[in-house]
Amino acid sequence: MFAYLIRRLLLVIPTLFGIMVVNFTIIQFAPGGPVEQVLAELQGQAVSATASITGTAGDFQGTQASGSDEISKYRGAQGLRPDIIEKIEKQFGFDKPAHERFWIMLKNYLVFDFGDSYFRDASVIELIIEKMPVSISLGLWTTLITYLVSIPLGIRKAVHDGSKFDVWSSTAIIVGNAIPSFLFAILLIVLFSGGRYFDIFPLRGLFSPGWENLSTAGKIADYFWHLVLPVTALVIGAFASLTMLTKNSFLEQIKQQYVITARAKGLTQKQVLYGHVFRNAMLIVIAGFPAAFIGIFFTGSLLIEVIFSLDGLGLLGYESAINRDYPVVFAVLFIFTLLGLIMQIIRDITYHLIDPRIDFEARDV
Secondary structure, three states, rough: OHHHHHHHHHHHHHHHHHHHHHHHHHHHHHOOOHHHHHHHHHHHOOOOOOOEEEOHHHHHHOEEOOOOOOOOOOOOOOOOHHHHHHHHHHOOOOOOOHHHHHHHHHHHHHHOOOOEOOOOOOOOHHHHHHHHHHHHHHHHHHHHHHHHHHHHHHHHHOOOOOOOOOOOOHHHHHHHOOOOOHHHHHHHHHHHHHOOOOEEOOOOOOOOOOHHOHHHHHHHHHHHHHHHHHHHHHHHHHHHHHHHHHHHHHHHHHHHHHHHHHOOOOOOHHHHHHHHHHHHHHHHHOOOOOHHHHHHOOOOOHHHHHHHOOOOOHHHHHHHHHHHHHHHHHHHHHHHHHHHHHHHHHHHHHHHHHOOOOOOHOOOO
């Protein structure tokens, strides 16, 4: 197992490299870049996402030259002196060819130096650390609650397959799965956050004003009070597929010969389910954990972060992509790719811990 883990860790390097190459290449062909953003700001035509672009264009205000109609490779560059455009290019590092910029970025990433944001007055690592608690809170609690609900529910549905409980719970699951999490979030706001009926839970942020002055118990209560609605919205959209996966996995194992033999030996239902079936049936459920966690941690929580004004990594990555804030875009991509690869290795370790018969050494990576 140790040699397998070493090989998997070594494979992280070329995988990260390949993903960064592909995405860096795609970005080069994307219309509009940070230089174009500043040029549009200077011309009064800038359109950005919810994050504001400030400071950068202000450094060049008042430098427009009248009557300059030189052809430029940048849209919106008419009326600006070439030397001003060169200064803007140098500020963003675009005075260097693409391959040189890529190698500089990789060398910096080796020491986790992600540089500074183009349009925010902060380093990229500071922004990520600032936004990380929100995304971790949403991802961690949503994944934990989803698994705590889905696994017991899936097991019970498998044991009582075809019963009234199985039918009505499947109906509830289908309805919950059909409603997008962001739509369910809006419904929760209308019902419980002063939208129309009850005003029980807060609408914005992760903490209340004056949170730092609360007692320890008060801080914990306030934190979970703010998480109730966004986490509930995410759980509703996430637990359906995991519940059915658990049910189908248990149904498949229950029909195996070793289960019939265990029952013939006089073992109780609980002993059969949790002593024999559980270990084999849970393998496929564990296999989906990394994708589920990363999905909720990033893409799944994006709209929820917007709706509940939760300033996390999902919102940061989206705004940065819209505003062409490349250092932030690539840093977020790098971190989530690295997390995904590490989670896959953790999944394999968990496989082996649950069922030591699984031997990764006996096959190729």
